[in-house]
Amino acid sequence: MGKLHINTLGTSFTIQANGDDEYLQKLLSYYNRVAEDAQKITSLKTPLQTAILAGIMLCDEVYKEKQNKIAMEAGNLDPDVILQSNDIERHTLDMIEKISKVL
Template identity: 45%
Template sequence: MGSLQIDLLGSSFAIKANEESAYLEKLLGYYKRITEEVKKTGGLTKPVEIAIMSGITLVDELYKEKSKNAKLLNGTKETDDEEAERLTLRMIDRIDKALE
């Protein structure tokens, strides 16, 4: 069982988990990099907004990886949902660039 002290986005607390402390540190480090990227590119300043967008960013990464793995296992083509997601993300990216 590992423990981790989290000091992030104006909050500080400790957790214990059924993982090694070194692994928890890696997860926190990765999440901190995501939050920094969100701060830089998203123009967000409120901690809760940064946390939510960071979570969405991570879920997006996970979803894409799972979809990619499913395609490899099933040998299927892009589904309508995946195409809609891809197009939506491309539109969001274009809107973000236009607003800069």
């Protein structure tokens, strides 16, 4: 059982959860990166809107991974195609971020 102090998007609290402290900190760091990406690629202004969009972006990742796993198990998808697709999505988000900074 680990403890995690969360200080993000204008709120601060501590939780206790399954997993060690290092794992929980990695999760929080990943969430913070997704929330920062959400802020950079949109014009959202409130922390609540950012948190909701970050949650949807994370759900999208999980859903795609599950769908890819199902497709791979059924023999319908090549693992190399999945990796390429993930790279393309990551590059697209990077380009959107760069365009937003220029504008």
